[in-house]
Amino acid sequence: MQDNLIKVTFTINGALRSVEVESRETLLDAIRDKLGLVGAKKACDEAVCGACTVIFNGKAVCSCMMLAVEASGSQLVTIEGLKKEELDEMQKAFIQNDAEQCGFCTSGQILSAKAFLSNLDRKSAPLDEDSIKEALSGNLCRCGCYNNIVRAVQQVSRMGLS
Amino acid sequence: MSGGSQYAGDWKVPNMLYGRTITSSIPHGMVKRIDLSKLNDLKGVAAVITCMDDQTIWNAGERIHKRRLFTDHVRFVGDSVGAVAATSRNIAQEASELVQVEYDELPSVFTIADSLKPDAPKIWEDGNVLGPHHFGFGDVESAFKKADLIMEGDYTTSRVHNSPLEPATSLAWWEGDKLTVVAGSQNVMGTRDGIAKDLNIPASKVRVITLYKGGGFGNKNNSMNHDLMAALLSKKTDKPVMMEYSRADDFTGIHGRWSSNQHLRVALDTRMGKIIAGDQTAYCDVGGYTRHVMSGNFIDGAESYYSAEAWRGTSYAVYTNTSATGHMRAPTGPQACFAAETLVDEVAHKLRLDPMRFRLNNRVRTYEGHKTFTSNGLEDCLIQGAEVFGWKEKWQRPPERPSGKSARGVGVAIATWHSRYGKGEAILVLKNDGHVELSTSVVDIGTGAKTVMAMIAADALGIELKDISVIWGDSDLGLYAIGESGSRTTNFTGIAVKDAALKLRSKILELASSHFKVLPAKLAIEHGRVIQIGSPGKYLELAKLLEYAKLDELRERSTTEPVVPEDQTGYSFAAHFAEVEVDLETGKVSVTKYVAAHDSGTIINRLLARSQVQGGVIMGIGMALSERLLINPDYGMIQNASFYTYRLPNITSIPKIDAVFIETKDPFGTKGLGELTLVPVPAAIGNAIFNATGLRLRGLPFTPEGILRASGSLTA
Numbered sequence: 001m002q003d004n005l006i007k008v009t010f011t012i013n014g015a016l017r018s019v020e021v022e023s024r025e026t027l028l029d030a031i032r033d034k035l036g037l038v039g040a041k042k043a044c045d046e047a048v049c050g051a052c053t054v055i056f057n058g059k060a061v062c063s064c065m066m067l068a069v070e071a072s073g074s075q076l077v078t079i080e081g082l083k084k085e086e087l088d089e090m091q092k093a094f095i096q097n098d099a100e101q102c103g104f105c106t107s108g109q110i111l112s113a114k115a116f117l118s119n120l121d122r123k124s125a126p127l128d129e130d131s132i133k134e135a136l137s138g139n140l141c142r143c144g145c146y147n148n149i150v151r152a153v154q155q156v157s158r159m160g161l162s
Numbered sequence: 163m164s165g166g167s168q169y170a171g172d173w174k175v176p177n178m179l180y181g182r183t184i185t186s187s188i189p190h191g192m193v194k195r196i197d198l199s200k201l202n203d204l205k206g207v208a209a210v211i212t213c214m215d216d217q218t219i220w221n222a223g224e225r226i227h228k229r230r231l232f233t234d235h236v237r238f239v240g241d242s243v244g245a246v247a248a249t250s251r252n253i254a255q256e257a258s259e260l261v262q263v264e265y266d267e268l269p270s271v272f273t274i275a276d277s278l279k280p281d282a283p284k285i286w287e288d289g290n291v292l293g294p295h296h297f298g299f300g301d302v303e304s305a306f307k308k309a310d311l312i313m314e315g316d317y318t319t320s321r322v323h324n325s326p327l328e329p330a331t332s333l334a335w336w337e338g339d340k341l342t343v344v345a346g347s348q349n350v351m352g353t354r355d356g357i358a359k360d361l362n363i364p365a366s367k368v369r370v371i372t373l374y375k376g377g378g379f380g381n382k383n384n385s386m387n388h389d390l391m392a393a394l395l396s397k398k399t400d401k402p403v404m405m406e407y408s409r410a411d412d413f414t415g416i417h418g419r420w421s422s423n424q425h426l427r428v429a430l431d432t433r434m435g436k437i438i439a440g441d442q443t444a445y446c447d448v449g450g451y452t453r454h455v456m457s458g459n460f461i462d463g464a465e466s467y468y469s470a471e472a473w474r475g476t477s478y479a480v481y482t483n484t485s486a487t488g489h490m491r492a493p494t495g496p497q498a499c500f501a502a503e504t505l506v507d508e509v510a511h512k513l514r515l516d517p518m519r520f521r522l523n524n525r526v527r528t529y530e531g532h533k534t535f536t537s538n539g540l541e542d543c544l545i546q547g548a549e550v551f552g553w554k555e556k557w558q559r560p561p562e563r564p565s566g567k568s569a570r571g572v573g574v575a576i577a578t579w580h581s582r583y584g585k586g587e588a589i590l591v592l593k594n595d596g597h598v599e600l601s602t603s604v605v606d607i608g609t610g611a612k613t614v615m616a617m618i619a620a621d622a623l624g625i626e627l628k629d630i631s632v633i634w635g636d637s638d639l640g641l642y643a644i645g646e647s648g649s650r651t652t653n654f655t656g657i658a659v660k661d662a663a664l665k666l667r668s669k670i671l672e673l674a675s676s677h678f679k680v681l682p683a684k685l686a687i688e689h690g691r692v693i694q695i696g697s698p699g700k701y702l703e704l705a706k707l708l709e710y711a712k713l714d715e716l717r718e719r720s721t722t723e724p725v726v727p728e729d730q731t732g733y734s735f736a737a738h739f740a741e742v743e744v745d746l747e748t749g750k751v752s753v754t755k756y757v758a759a760h761d762s763g764t765i766i767n768r769l770l771a772r773s774q775v776q777g778g779v780i781m782g783i784g785m786a787l788s789e790r791l792l793i794n795p796d797y798g799m800i801q802n803a804s805f806y807t808y809r810l811p812n813i814t815s816i817p818k819i820d821a822v823f824i825e826t827k828d829p830f831g832t833k834g835l836g837e838l839t840l841v842p843v844p845a846a847i848g849n850a851i852f853n854a855t856g857l858r859l860r861g862l863p864f865t866p867e868g869i870l871r872a873s874g875s876l877t878a
Contacts, residue, residue, distance in 0.1 A: 024252075033174075038168075038169075038171075038172035041171075041327070041328070041376070042329075043327045043329065043376075043409065044409040044805045045408060045409060046804065046805070046806070048804070048805035048806050049327065049805050051327055098610075098769045098770065098772070098773050101609065101610070101773055101777060102326070102327070102328070102377040103374060103376070104326075104327040104328045104376030104377060105327050133813045133814045134814065136813050137812055137813055137814045140327065140805065140810050140812065141327070141813070142325060142327045142810060143327075143377055143773075143777050144773075144777030144778070144779070144780030144781060144811075144816075145773065145777070146776070146780065146811075146813040146816045147776050147816070147819055148773065148776070149813070
């Protein structure tokens with residue numbers, strides 16, 4: 001039975017936006033269907049695979065497991081928010097290292113990696129392979145791009161240290 | 163990458179409805195009555211179609227028998243009896259649950275053993291077994307008589323699932339009598355033809371578009387039932403309909419790989435250390451429907467690994483009241499390889515020989531004893547793979563039994579896969595701005611096929627990769643392409659692309675010769691310009707050439723169908739090396755190092771080829787260690803239809819995977835790669851576990867529980 005619609009406002013990719021959603025509507029459905037931001041994917045709809053990852057107030061979260069109303073007043077970043085005049089450094093690294101095959105999990109991988117690197121205290125925390133893998137352990141890839149994804153993230157992480 | 167790619171589920175068209183299937187809640191029975199009355203109170207339901215009012219046959223849905231799109235004879239929990247379209251997903255879901263179906267329930271069977279019983283319920287009118295299907299060569303009986311030792315064993319592989327990250331999705335709409343389907347298809351031409359046949363309309367009235375697909379690994383080779391459901395619902399409602407499968411629907415309703423229960427015997431000459439012959443039999447649980455359409459066998463491949471004088475293979479497909487099966491990356495391969503490469507490993511151990519050297523000495527030289535391979539790099543795969551892996555340093559004889567907290571070991575396995583050649587088509591057009599457009603019907607499901615095609619064309623033409631754009635993924639191009647399956651794309655379509663490029667190059671040089679006033683043989687194309695060989699100052703941009711000739715474009719179309727001579731055959735080869743660490747307290751197996759050596763002829767794009775190797779190896783690690791569809795013993799339905807409980811490999815469990823390419827000089831240039839990368843993986847890992855612990859496991863997957871049981875740690 002359809003609810004009355006609720007108006008939710010948040011900042012998404014730097015812009016203040018409002019959407020009208022049902023109370024039961026997930027953030028994933030709201031951004032895909034109502035805002036046309038289809039980069040986040042519905043692959044499992046139960047927060048295991050990470051294909052729906054968005055950055056919510058600086059943290060990578062599964063948008064399929066968050067209600068749209070919970071995002072009220074938040075800062076959201078989706079994959080569409082990365083590309084400005086040219087591709088973001090993480091996107092470039094993914095291309096250079098062939099870190100995507102079918103591409104379905106890619107936006108989730110990139111956002112999880114970006115959230116991880118930006119939340120890291122790079123001077124103190126060593127950026128070893130294991131910590132990168134741990135950070136991306138919530139993003140499944142059936143095509144098997146894991147080796148190249150790790151390389152891409154390592155490449156970007158080295159850029160930050162100078 | 164930046165969110166712009168259009169997968170089927172990303173499309174949004176005006177007035178779009180959402181479709182859901184109505185599925186069976188029982189494993190076996192006949193539909194007696196369908197009551198739609200509860201839908202009357204639900205607003206937003208646009209149409210319902212059921213087996214009571216639709217007779218459409220889904221021809222690609224079952225190999226031998228006719229499978230109705232909406233069946234009145236349900237054969238597994240989750241079988242489709244109808245579909246509904248509504249104005250929102252939630253309403254469509256609710257509607258599908260409000261449809262009341264009454265069944266005359268029939269007895270059901272969920273195991274091969276039960277299905278083979280003489281009084282077993284008939285899943286199909288002509289019985290529950292397909293086969294025997296034979297493969298192999300030579301006289302096995304006399305070969306076995308020559309043996310001074312015969313070894314044998316029983317091996318099992320489990321039901322696993324393609325599980326691409328993109329769940330099944332189709333969008334369909336009609337414009338008059340023309341149907342358009344946005345499908346996540348691996349083969350737009352095959353899907354178009356299949357849909358046309360099933361709906362009984364001309365192929366020219368069907369357009370299939372696939373721009374991007376989120377993986378397939380064999381489960382979207384031709385028309386799928388959700389394509390047809392979307393089309394029929396759209397016809398009935400006169401609106402576009404989007405059929406979306408949930409993850410659970412995808413596990414249950416879309417096919418996976420059949421299981422195998424195998425018995426294998428090998429005949430040996432122990433003095434020479436030679437494998438004389440093999441005899442392999444398999445019973446495969448194929449579920450309620452099997453979509454397998456290839457060689458006819460349900461396991462094969464191992465008959466071409468070794469220089470045996472005979473090999474007999476026999477496979478039976480046994481229907482059960484469980485979910486359907488069909489193609490998954492090398493459909494018959496890893497099952498056959500697991501049995502063969504495990505038993506061969508047991509032989510090497512018994513004969514006290516290094517398992518890598520034993521394989522090297524016995525490797526195949528001629529196909530089935532009489533045909534030559536177009537190229538055969540198996541020897542180098544073993545030698546160079548072993549070198550890169552460090553086999554000599556790492557391999558030691560295994561312990562008698564496991565001891566301590568953990569153990570490390572290494573294993574090797576080889577495999578081959580047929581590499582076929584067939585029809586391909588391509589159109590190349592030089593535009594008046596100097597840019598080149600390449601049209602083919604390949605779909606890119608992640609293999610990088612578009613890039614490879616562009617590279618082939620750019621290389622043959624003499625232009626920069628950036629000056630070529632690829633148009634693909636639309637059956638309205640009318641170009642034949644075999645699609646992304648069977649490891650054939652680079653071969654079939656690549657050959658046509660190269661041919662078109664070389665022909666276009668000739669046309670360009672012919673045209674240029676009158677401008678340069680020299681013979682075409684004195685001209686060449688480099689970096690997008692026609693140059694006169696030996697005269698550095700004399701060149702002409704391709705755009706200018708067309709301008710002078712007063713042409714808008716130059717176009718070349720090629721259809722190729724290379725033929726392999728009768729006495730030859732094309733095969734790809736592989737040798738895989740795995741190192742594992744087994745935690746003897748928990749039974750958990752970690753793969754710590756992996757080297758995959760492959761002979762696929764010329765490698766066009768090394769980066770993409772490495773990705774195919776990594777992908778196949780990771781899928782194989784899943785098949786070896788964590789993936790198995792759990793079938794409920796009382797209702798036959800899949801109990802783990804979720805990523806929580808069907809455990810795909812996770813980034814934390816994957817080591818660095820090294821690919822070694824042995825680029826043999828094949829007369830046809832390239833050989834298939836994509837499927838073979840999976841085939842030897844489970845065997846290599848099982849052999850490494852044996853090397854580490856002395857425990858020989860003959861059933862997939864190798865679960866922690868299985869390891870602990872084998873070691874005697876788990877007695878309950």
